[in-house]
Amino acid sequence: MSGDVIVIGGGTAGMETSGQLANAGCMVTLVEKEEQTGGHINNWYHLFPDRRNGSEVIDYLNNKINSDNITLLKGITIDHIEKHKNRFIVKTNQGKELNADAIIIATGFDLFRSERKEEYGYGIYDNVITSVDLEMKFRSGSLKMNNGESPKRIGIVHCVGSRDEKTGNLYCSKLCCVTAVKQAIEIKEYLPDSRVFCFYMDMRMGGALYEELYMESQEKYGVNFIRGKVSEVGESINHSLIIKVEDTLVGRPLKMELDMLVLMAGMEMSEGGRKIAEMSSLKTGENRFFQGRDNHFGSNLSNIDGVFYAGTCTAPMNITETISHARSAVSEVLDYLKVFRK
């Protein structure tokens, strides 16, 4: 098989597709806007459900793109895409022109900017942090508050920027529940004497080994779960955080003082993806992610022949799903090139 393919986005999906295409004999140009590949996993210390180190996945992906058939362009964004007689012409922000027979969009997701949910106080109160900030703390090996003390009571808020029409995101980001459980366990491992409370609307543990992890968090780590959406966060005179929530299963409002609050930020269509949607006629769905041609058997196909989608640019996915989606994109591209080459 031969053919030139441009892959836009050097995260999990982009790296996996590039490697698979290169193995199949295609010449691949992998374009990444940052100076390093790997995408969001670079910001993650341990992964659910087995808490393997994120760097193991990065190593796997780096190994995958280590091929003579792959040209990696870093620090590059796309300015223009056009199609001429089954050939694509792509212009980069540095004025370079790339040509290809097919394009894979793997522009991924952006994390919801938690300061948009102002009532939770991110960027206002020191000890309100996001799930990514917490991963960074884990990686640095120190889980401390801003004043240098260890937090004794930590709250975790699910669904920040997901399932919330006030933020314009009606969908479930799918990964935050299990991330909350994983992080709750890790907090307890760092600080065994601390108390951890998860505030959830629904526990969506629909993934391999998720429910088991949930049970383990209760059984082995004593993580507390309170069913209710946090409505607001304030600060007391001694700088502890005060949250208001309804304990819906008791049926009474609950007020709690916490030392630290971790916001489970959801996933949104990436800024880069949005720009590509704007400059092309690629369709996006009501959740603003790219819209596949068919929900069941065409999630890799775009509305333009020769342009394909891989990974979380189409919907929230975990790493396992992203890699599967990337591989199925490759199979679609190879089928397309076969027909197109005849």
Next chain:
Amino acid sequence: MDKFGYTISKGRQINYESNDRWVADYIYEREPSFRLCIECGGCSATCTTGNLTKFSLRELQILIKRGENDQVRLNIKKCMLCGKCTLVCPRGVNTRNIVILAQQAFQKSNDYAI
């Protein structure tokens, strides 16, 4: 000494068949967002009335939907219609209007009773 003797206690279960869900129907018709509640309790958590008295807008909504109207009739009057609940609702339920419509429905039924 406490009173001694037999009483017939009312069953605790919600009798879905005999309950009349007319207040719910009245609201569904006029405020379709009433259907969208997912019982997160955001409204009740932020509610000033609910923090001071036994008033939970989340609970009242589900009671209306089950036709447990007697509990609602007394409690719904406590709402001060400040509308904070509407500001926090993640599903965009017009909670304030639901209270108004429920009060309206009960008022109408009283009129009919006279």
